[in-house]
Amino acid sequence: MTANSGLRPGVPLIDGIEKVTGRARYTADLDHADALVGRILRSPVSHGDIVRIDVAKARALPGVLAVITGDDCPFTYGVLPVAMNEYPMARGRVRYRGEPVAAVAALDADTAARALELIEVEVHELPAYYTSEEARAPNATLLHENKPNNVEREVHHEFGDLRKGFAEADLVREERITCAEVNHAQIEPHACLADYDPLSRRLTMQSVSQVGYYLHLMLGRCLDMDTARIRIIKPFIGGGFGARVEVLNFEIITALLARAASGKVMMQLTREETFLTHRARPQTDIRLKLGMRRDGRITACECEVSQRGGAYAGYGIVTILYAGALLQGLYDIPAIKYDGYRVYANLPPCGAMRGHGSVDTRHAFECLLDRMARELDLDPFFVRRANLLQAPTRTANELMINSYGLGDCLSAVERASGWTQRIGKLPRGKGLGMSCSHYVSGAAKPIHWTGEPHATVNVRLDFDGGVTALTGAADIGQGSSTMVAIAVAETLGVSLDRVRVIAGDSAVTPKDNGAYSSRITFMVGNAAIDAGRKLKEILVDAAARKLEARAEDIECAAETFRVGAGGQASLSFAEVAKAALVDRGPITVSGTFTCPAEAQGGKHRGGAVGSTMGFSYAAQVVEVSVDEDTGSISVDKVWAALDCGRAINPLAVEGQVQGSVWMGMGQALSEETRYVEGLPVHASLLEYRVPTIAESPPIEVHIVESHDPLGPFGAKEASEGALAGFAPALVNAVANAIGVDLDELPATPDRLMQALVEQRRLARLASARKAAS
Amino acid sequence: MEIFAGKSRVSSLIYVRSERASAADSHEVANGDFRANGRFDLCHGSRGPDGAIVNDILASAIGLIMHPDSPHPRKRLLKLKLNGRWREDAVADNQLLVEYLREVARLTGVKTGCDGGECGACTVLVDGEAVPACIMLAVRCEGRSIETIEGLAQQGRPSRLQRAFHEKLGTQCGFCTPGMIMAAEALLRRTPAPSEDDIRTALSGNLCRCTGYVKIIESVKAAAEMPP
Numbered sequence A: 001m002t003a004n005s006g007l008r009p010g011v012p013l014i015d016g017i018e019k020v021t022g023r024a025r026y027t028a029d030l031d032h033a034d035a036l037v038g039r040i041l042r043s044p045v046s047h048g049d050i051v052r053i054d055v056a057k058a059r060a061l062p063g064v065l066a067v068i069t070g071d072d073c074p075f076t077y078g079v080l081p082v083a084m085n086e087y088p089m090a091r092g093r094v095r096y097r098g099e100p101v102a103a104v105a106a107l108d109a110d111t112a113a114r115a116l117e118l119i120e121v122e123v124h125e126l127p128a129y130y131t132s133e134e135a136r137a138p139n140a141t142l143l144h145e146n147k148p149n150n151v152e153r154e155v156h157h158e159f160g161d162l163r164k165g166f167a168e169a170d171l172v173r174e175e176r177i178t179c180a181e182v183n184h185a186q187i188e189p190h191a192c193l194a195d196y197d198p199l200s201r202r203l204t205m206q207s208v209s210q211v212g213y214y215l216h217l218m219l220g221r222c223l224d225m226d227t228a229r230i231r232i233i234k235p236f237i238g239g240g241f242g243a244r245v246e247v248l249n250f251e252i253i254t255a256l257l258a259r260a261a262s263g264k265v266m267m268q269l270t271r272e273e274t275f276l277t278h279r280a281r282p283q284t285d286i287r288l289k290l291g292m293r294r295d296g297r298i299t300a301c302e303c304e305v306s307q308r309g310g311a312y313a314g315y316g317i318v319t320i321l322y323a324g325a326l327l328q329g330l331y332d333i334p335a336i337k338y339d340g341y342r343v344y345a346n347l348p349p350c351g352a353m354r355g356h357g358s359v360d361t362r363h364a365f366e367c368l369l370d371r372m373a374r375e376l377d378l379d380p381f382f383v384r385r386a387n388l389l390q391a392p393t394r395t396a397n398e399l400m401i402n403s404y405g406l407g408d409c410l411s412a413v414e415r416a417s418g419w420t421q422r423i424g425k426l427p428r429g430k431g432l433g434m435s436c437s438h439y440v441s442g443a444a445k446p447i448h449w450t451g452e453p454h455a456t457v458n459v460r461l462d463f464d465g466g467v468t469a470l471t472g473a474a475d476i477g478q479g480s481s482t483m484v485a486i487a488v489a490e491t492l493g494v495s496l497d498r499v500r501v502i503a504g505d506s507a508v509t510p511k512d513n514g515a516y517s518s519r520i521t522f523m524v525g526n527a528a529i530d531a532g533r534k535l536k537e538i539l540v541d542a543a544a545r546k547l548e549a550r551a552e553d554i555e556c557a558a559e560t561f562r563v564g565a566g567g568q569a570s571l572s573f574a575e576v577a578k579a580a581l582v583d584r585g586p587i588t589v590s591g592t593f594t595c596p597a598e599a600q601g602g603k604h605r606g607g608a609v610g611s612t613m614g615f616s617y618a619a620q621v622v623e624v625s626v627d628e629d630t631g632s633i634s635v636d637k638v639w640a641a642l643d644c645g646r647a648i649n650p651l652a653v654e655g656q657v658q659g660s661v662w663m664g665m666g667q668a669l670s671e672e673t674r675y676v677e678g679l680p681v682h683a684s685l686l687e688y689r690v691p692t693i694a695e696s697p698p699i700e701v702h703i704v705e706s707h708d709p710l711g712p713f714g715a716k717e718a719s720e721g722a723l724a725g726f727a728p729a730l731v732n733a734v735a736n737a738i739g740v741d742l743d744e745l746p747a748t749p750d751r752l753m754q755a756l757v758e759q760r761r762l763a764r765l766a767s768a769r770k771a772a773s
Numbered sequence B: 001m002e003i004f005a006g007k008s009r010v011s012s013l014i015y016v017r018s019e020r021a022s023a024a025d026s027h028e029v030a031n032g033d034f035r036a037n038g039r040f041d042l043c044h045g046s047r048g049p050d051g052a053i054v055n056d057i058l059a060s061a062i063g064l065i066m067h068p069d070s071p072h073p074r075k076r077l078l079k080l081k082l083n084g085r086w087r088e089d090a091v092a093d094n095q096l097l098v099e100y101l102r103e104v105a106r107l108t109g110v111k112t113g114c115d116g117g118e119c120g121a122c123t124v125l126v127d128g129e130a131v132p133a134c135i136m137l138a139v140r141c142e143g144r145s146i147e148t149i150e151g152l153a154q155q156g157r158p159s160r161l162q163r164a165f166h167e168k169l170g171t172q173c174g175f176c177t178p179g180m181i182m183a184a185e186a187l188l189r190r191t192p193a194p195s196e197d198d199i200r201t202a203l204s205g206n207l208c209r210c211t212g213y214v215k216i217i218e219s220v221k222a223a224a225e226m227p228p
Helices: A016-021 A056-060 A109-118 A132-136 A162-168 A212-222 A249-261 A271-277 A316-325 A359-375 A380-385 A406-416 A480-492 A520-547 A573-581 A650-669 A723-738 A749-772 B017-031 B037-044 B053-066 B097-104 B160-167 B177-190 B196-202 B214-225
Strands: A036-042 A048-054 A064-069 A100-106 A120-125 A151-159 A171-179 A191-197 A202-207 A230-233 A264-268 A283-292 A298-308 A336-343 A430-440 A455-461 A467-471 A499-503 A554-557 A560-563 A570-572 A587-593 A615-627 A632-643 A699-704 B075-082 B085-092 B123-126 B129-132 B145-147
Touching (some): A016 B160, A016 B177, A056 A064, A100 A249, A132 A298, A132 A336, A162 A298, A191 A249, A298 A316, A359 A380, A359 A723, A406 A615, A430 A723, A455 A520, A455 A573, A520 A570, A520 A587, B085 B097, B123 B177
Parallel strands (some): A202 A230, A632 A699
Antiparallel strands (some): A036 A100, A048 A120, A171 A283, A430 A615, A560 A570, B075 B085, B123 B129
16 A cells, blocks of 8 residues: 555644644643642752751741652652763752752742742852853862763764875865854743642653653652552643653652642743753854865864753763764765763753754854865855765764665755855845755664663554554654554555544553654654554454455455455445454554664764664755844745655645754854853743744745655654754855854854954955055 | 743742843843844833733732732722623732633633743734733723634634644644734734735744744635635
């Protein structure tokens, strides 16, 4: 059967009606009339030893049912088993301004707020560090005693012969590029609702998590509870982008409060607290050196990355590994050396954010590639084409590549943007820039090495003839439940509206590793197809019995089973479903997917990071107008092409590409977190400048289908791959427009003006020298 | 920025607000302001849907300052027309419209995405005008008509904007969607055939983090072409 025939050009989200009518219930919308109000007291200093926390007065306040501090939870939590160095509430020491130190549950919000004011906290302040450089200084106070120089993790990788590579180059250039810290800024502020029943000693948690399974595990750990007594339910989620992959302190705190108060606690963080919770893309310094031959071939790459990771480990190790590992897999580069440093600083912890680890190094790489192309008088498209891979292949760091549509992506955006006719012919102030990027379709090696399948989908069929797919995969707006429905419907040959998807309830749905690193389509999609096939086998057998034919002769299409394609005798889906239930009763089949060992990365330390079943590939062209008087850059149009293997739902793929390109635009133009002595001055949606509709350009999407041999219907990821290409394409377009190379993100008007002033100063200097000689 | 103190007293323990405000102000000057005026000015008070928003906020803040320990602020009977139906509720003087709609009327389609006037997720119609319900006091709606996302569908049939946002994928996570649709509804009522610029201006106070706005613009255009 051909996949998704009849479904093109894509279908709306299966939960879209709930969203547009206001019926969709997000966490804060859940009925909580009988719940207590939870609030968190946060550290007023960036770094210090806790001398005393006195909660007596807060406890004594009428209407307060629970007050907890770090003393109430002696268990660390975190996402990586090797790097859990954080308590839900600080114990002994606070390491960033805004770190939770205590929490209360009260009858109402005013009482909770007054209770917080009554908690006395005495802190002996320590020196605090807000840049990687300060934190790594020789005599700096250590944030964590076991991490010398405040470096959480160093990574040193070298593949191929670097010396030979640089020796063969006609041009070697080195640049330093800096990218500001950014934040997910999902529109839904963090919230959760925890319900602890003291009689049954069961905990039900409804939260905004992208990975209910991690939350489940960490609640078990931090509350020292049998995980069998915990149930995690996912309501509608208002965006994630990586913010909610890690378990977050407020989720554990709320569960602790619910248990302490023996009841139900609603915790709704303010936007400011949501920013403080952070876990996003770190401020990053990159030193990059490339060697290139006159024919455009890259001969060697040397890259040093320093990430200011904030006060705790979080995802840090993975981020710093990704930053190096994903230098590979996009182009054919014979030699790559990578040195990465993940640094602790007294700021909110960073974590995973869309394009995790790849974005800032890709930015530096694509900018430098363009500058070198210019120096060698080569077209940017030509240079990229000179370095294409040939699938199937393996990179130097043993990443598996089975499908590779980058060449087609390049052609698509080159043609659509009119690049060849327009480049070099635009007036000053107008510019075109381009860039490429890629991203994994899920990590082939899961973080928790359990030996279980990497994805499981259960499909039920009961007397009503309804097909229900049960998945733990969290739909956070990306459309994953719709994808599961399509995969099951297509495999079974039934209409989409026969399939109902229930997602994210640990009491009902099978465990899933979660919504991160774009794993769901590839892994959960394959598991859904597997489940669909298993159910179909049962149905076909039932139809064969009823039609008195052999199973291999049964054809099934459009909910009709018949013998042979043109057979006269036929059965409806409902008839076959009834027949299938005879003797065996209601049916549940379990479909699974496991990444084969050969996909799981090299044997070198950190080699599993970056390993995936398949990479998505993207190319984009950005057109800008630059105002040299004000330093403002406006994006006039973007052409983006993405190789997603196969578009299971083209409408959703388009939406994902537009969203990711646009998120890249925010980071490129205006978004940055800013701290003054650890004090966030960006912590609202006014100071943190998410682009509005007014300055957002048209984004034209071209879908390239390379048909990955292992992907579900040939599909790969579609939600992250295009993000990393935007910023370099923009910076390259600015260079094309006014001849200024920007080394810092975001390209705000002040940074552009500074670069323009510098350009004019150098021009004056050059002409003065010329006159003098 | 003191205006937010009433809403997040928790944070006032941590931050000296004036310190934050001055740091933020210097940030504005340094960076220039390319933000759409629709949203930015709202907070600074130079423009409001009915010119009275600043007064509302000040009244709210003053109310809290004057009675910081009073657990029961003064209430009055509020009569308004909500999604076409008149109702009366006892409402505290300092209750925001968004709190009234979500907690009293239980219309949770009205979303809270920020700490006040930043994101537009709570946009509702007050006498047909799009207003962020988080920076308007409920008591100011006496005798007025309030419409929320829940009131758009007629007998289970979604409105044309709702249909268009669904079919064209103008919604992804859906959290900004109710506010976005209400702002677009106000636009289509006053400008039945809007230009793309009209759409961009009308929705410039509504942030979306998923779509890049491309399919939102397509959705509004498609809705404008459907029969009402």
